Amino acid sequence: MVTHNGEILWPNPNPPKLDAGKAQKTEKKVVKEAPTDLFPVAMKNALTMAASLTSIVGLGVLCPDPSFMTMFSTFSLAVIAGY
Numbered sequence: 001m002v003t004h005n006g007e008i009l010w011p012n013p014n015p016p017k018l019d020a021g022k023a024q025k026t027e028k029k030v031v032k033e034a035p036t037d038l039f040p041v042a043m044k045n046a047l048t049m050a051a052s053l054t055s056i057v058g059l060g061v062l063c064p065d066p067s068f069m070t071m072f073s074t075f076s077l078a079v080i081a082g083y
Helices: 039-062 066-082
Strands: 002-004 007-009
16 A cells, blocks of 8 residues: 555556666676585594593593592583583
């Protein structure tokens, strides 16, 4: 609905120029993106996880008391659940 000075005007007295868009043709440039190499990212993640798991196993082997490992496990799960 179009109104002007309180009067209802239908149809729109000034319709948009439909052929104005044809005069402004723009050519779209097709840019091909090079495929990204995911190997370095995957290798970094794998090495980080391997180092983390190795340190946890090493901590379990070297822990002086089994209760320490129990408390460490509880703390680790609390950190993960809290995150």
